[in-house]
Amino acid sequence: xxxxxxxxxxxxxxxxxxxxxxxxxxxxxxxxxxxxxxxxxxxxxxxxxxxxxxxxxxxxxxxxxxxxxxxxxxxxxxxxxxxxxxxxxxxxxxxxxxxxxxxxxxxxxxxxxxxxxxxxxxxxxxxxxxxxxxxxxxxxxxxxxxxxxxxxxxxxxxxxxxxxxxxxxxxxxx
Numbered sequence: 233x234x235x236x237x238x239x240x241x242x243x244x245x246x247x248x249x250x251x252x253x254x255x256x257x258x259x260x261x262x263x264x265x266x267x268x269x270x271x272x273x274x275x276x277x278x279x280x281x282x283x284x285x286x287x288x289x290x291x292x293x294x295x296x297x298x299x300x301x302x303x304x305x306x307x308x309x310x311x312x313x314x315x316x317x318x319x320x321x322x323x324x325x326x327x328x329x330x331x332x333x334x335x336x337x338x339x340x341x342x343x344x345x346x347x348x349x350x351x352x353x354x355x356x357x358x359x360x361x362x363x364x365x366x367x368x369x370x371x372x373x374x375x376x377x378x379x380x381x382x383x384x385x386x387x388x389x390x391x392x393x394x395x396x397x398x399x400x401x402x403x404x405x406x
Contacts, residue, residue, distance in 0.1 A: 285355045289369075290347040292389045294340050299366040299388075301336035303358065304329050306344055323359045351377055351387060367402035374399055 291302045300322075307318045315333065319326040357372040358365055366388075373384045381399070385392040 286352040287355060287358070288346050288348050288352045289387045291344045292387065293345050295389045296339050297336050299369060300324070300328070301332045302344065303365055304332045305336045308333055309343060310346055321355050322365070323361050362405050363402050367398055370395055370399050371402050
């Protein structure tokens with residue numbers, strides 16, 4: 233049962249399940265909570281994000297799709313999130329997510345290309361609702377990764393002028 237877990241997970245589970253009292257308490261707690269709540273709780277307690285909460289920039293190779301369509305489709309197809317979970321993760325309306333995924337399926341019938349790199353963007357960086365998803369990607373890559381506009385444009389398969397204008401517009405909103 234536990235052979236596929238990391239050593240830290242193994243240690244935590246063994247400690248929690250040492251006696252019957254803990255086992256029953258853990259069972260009751262898990263029955264009350266959904267999976268996302270549990271994961272979010274442990275992530276916040278550990279103070280870090282697991283790699284599965286990052287979005288690979290390779291998805292932008294599907295140039296006919298917008299950034300919300302790409303991101304929502306990636307989370308739905310690759311992370312197996314429901315539309316509701318995608319909406320919660322990105323802090324967007326469930327209707328916007330449903331529409332984005334539906335439109336993406338019409339425009340792009342293949343699976344997205346997923347290759348991970350050092351420039352992948354955490355989902356948390358995409359949650360600012362004052363900005364569009366594209367603005368959030370560009371702000372993160374420019375302000376946190378210190379990438380040049382030309383590098384960002386190449387990663388996002390967008391024109392440099394589009395990246396520059398989007399960054400400027402996002403900074404005006406701050």
